[in-house]
Amino acid sequence: MADFEGLYNYWIVIVLAMAGLYIVIARGNLIKKLVGLNIFQASVFVLYISFSKVSGGTAPILEKGIDVYSNPLPHVLILTAIVVGVATTALGLALVVRIRKEYGTIEEDDIHSQDESM
Amino acid sequence: MLKAHLPALVIIIPMTCAALCVLLRRKDWAFTVALLATWASFAGSCLLLVRVINEGVISYEMGGWPPPFGIELRVDALNVYLLIIVSGIGSVVAPYARNSLLLEYVEDRAYLFYSAYLLCLCGLMGVSITGDAFNLFVFLEISSLSSYVLIALGFDRRALTAAYQYLVMGTIGATFIVIAIGLLYQATGSLNMVDISKRLPEAGYDNTTVIAAFAFLVVGAGLKIALFPLHQWLPNAYTHAPSTVSAFLAATATKVSVYILLRFVFTVFGVRFSFEILPTATPFLILAILAMFLPSIVACFQKNVKRVLAYSSVAQIGYMILGLGLVSVAGLTASIVHLFNHALMKGALFLVLGCIFYRIGSCHIDRMAGIARQMPWTMAAFVGGGLSLIGIPLTAGFISKWYLILAVLEKGWWYLAVLIVTSSLIAIIYLWRVIEAAYFREPPDDLKEVSEAPLNLLVPAWILVLANFYFGIDTSISVGVAEIAAKALMGAG
Numbered sequence: 001m002a003d004f005e006g007l008y009n010y011w012i013v014i015v016l017a018m019a020g021l022y023i024v025i026a027r028g029n030l031i032k033k034l035v036g037l038n039i040f041q042a043s044v045f046v047l048y049i050s051f052s053k054v055s056g057g058t059a060p061i062l063e064k065g066i067d068v069y070s071n072p073l074p075h076v077l078i079l080t081a082i083v084v085g086v087a088t089t090a091l092g093l094a095l096v097v098r099i100r101k102e103y104g105t106i107e108e109d110d111i112h113s114q115d116e117s118m
Numbered sequence: 119m120l121k122a123h124l125p126a127l128v129i130i131i132p133m134t135c136a137a138l139c140v141l142l143r144r145k146d147w148a149f150t151v152a153l154l155a156t157w158a159s160f161a162g163s164c165l166l167l168v169r170v171i172n173e174g175v176i177s178y179e180m181g182g183w184p185p186p187f188g189i190e191l192r193v194d195a196l197n198v199y200l201l202i203i204v205s206g207i208g209s210v211v212a213p214y215a216r217n218s219l220l221l222e223y224v225e226d227r228a229y230l231f232y233s234a235y236l237l238c239l240c241g242l243m244g245v246s247i248t249g250d251a252f253n254l255f256v257f258l259e260i261s262s263l264s265s266y267v268l269i270a271l272g273f274d275r276r277a278l279t280a281a282y283q284y285l286v287m288g289t290i291g292a293t294f295i296v297i298a299i300g301l302l303y304q305a306t307g308s309l310n311m312v313d314i315s316k317r318l319p320e321a322g323y324d325n326t327t328v329i330a331a332f333a334f335l336v337v338g339a340g341l342k343i344a345l346f347p348l349h350q351w352l353p354n355a356y357t358h359a360p361s362t363v364s365a366f367l368a369a370t371a372t373k374v375s376v377y378i379l380l381r382f383v384f385t386v387f388g389v390r391f392s393f394e395i396l397p398t399a400t401p402f403l404i405l406a407i408l409a410m411f412l413p414s415i416v417a418c419f420q421k422n423v424k425r426v427l428a429y430s431s432v433a434q435i436g437y438m439i440l441g442l443g444l445v446s447v448a449g450l451t452a453s454i455v456h457l458f459n460h461a462l463m464k465g466a467l468f469l470v471l472g473c474i475f476y477r478i479g480s481c482h483i484d485r486m487a488g489i490a491r492q493m494p495w496t497m498a499a500f501v502g503g504g505l506s507l508i509g510i511p512l513t514a515g516f517i518s519k520w521y522l523i524l525a526v527l528e529k530g531w532w533y534l535a536v537l538i539v540t541s542s543l544i545a546i547i548y549l550w551r552v553i554e555a556a557y558f559r560e561p562p563d564d565l566k567e568v569s570e571a572p573l574n575l576l577v578p579a580w581i582l583v584l585a586n587f588y589f590g591i592d593t594s595i596s597v598g599v600a601e602i603a604a605k606a607l608m609g610a611g
Contacts, residue, residue: 071583
């Protein structure tokens, strides 16, 4: 039981990752797919932040009396990954806008049937 | 002075010039900048090749921070091989972009195309040169994001959905890779690839974190490679992208992803972990054989020639993975040589299709009927590239298959050699359909008289076709460097 609670963050990571991937696969709406993709990426952010935590450590600030602090490197890495995620989402949404203009819909099935009938 | 900074320059030049293109805005200026940047990058890669052959591995400390703390750019034989492929194809395709652009999108925004093109080049070069695992992810995303943009620029509206599909699949793949890198960091406390490989034995090979990292990495890289059955994004993306982009991406993007797989599986995880402790070789071999056959058969039934070539690309990846799955110096040599040769042949064929598209506005096999009479030089280039794709002696394609068959026979698996030859025969079927239509069928009635493609389209295509023949005869560079790279990969284990 203690193990389960100690790994609380990682359970959240798994739930988020699975929920995100499921949305990407199961939903036909292009925007919802992007939301799913974002949730999936967010799970990775949580993963990185979780394993940078050092028990009993505080924020990594150079100050007298602070000896134990969390590993700041994954924080920095994940800032980069968040930027990449934002760029991906922005580009994805831009594509959806263009798709909507060309097809008049953002439902995958409708787009597919329009392509088939061409 | 400048020479010492070469490893950084080959990626920084395209990166800064990408920004410069946006600032200049004028189409001709942007084109000139893009052309010079790709050529400078290629020249730098060639100098690096000479240095690696003479002096061995080059390690460059980015910003003066020594590895494993700072980001290291590390150039060994495999890295420089990839640099040459990417920048070489980039420089041949860049002059081609100018004309094939005109038909396909709005002219006043052409500078954005050149900018995205340079960013894509920069990302692919960065992946090939970096020694830092997280840096690799960042460069991978730079190249992926710009390639989504490039694909979406296609003429057809289906280019948009293809780009969207690739964006979703590509992001999942890249996220898997970043999970793998995170888990590796958790297990070893390092991000430098060489450093990780040294620390992994301490972390223990039965460490579940490491095994999970390996699984995430292989699947993530598999998505980016379009390894069968994770290839669904590729045919649409290559079919609907503008001709220039299809040629550039088909020749470079999947190759760089194969490099990621090779680098992690062999150098970072090591041969002992990847193949002795985990039974990875057999799944790779099975997927490779499936990839060699099923997409090839699908290619035989496609009407759009670009789609035929796209499926053929998936099949060709099978050969690369087959060489990897053999886990021997000979097998890896075959894989690495095929990275190079396949870039040459697919680059050539897609450029030829671009010439045809430029004139008749379609790559449909029925529209291409009788085209050889009107565009003899273009179709002759197609036949040349096609011969190489099939693997006829004296072409680059033959060299790849020859080394692959030697590697298979070295293991004593003659039935695999039979499969390799059989799958090449399928390539004859799908290429013959195109050649038959172009040379022996009557042109469609409504087809206007067309002339030969303009020289700045035809010359890049022919350069690659002739390169196919050159590297089919003189293999001292292509196979020589690949062998050094393969030995280094196997020796790291």
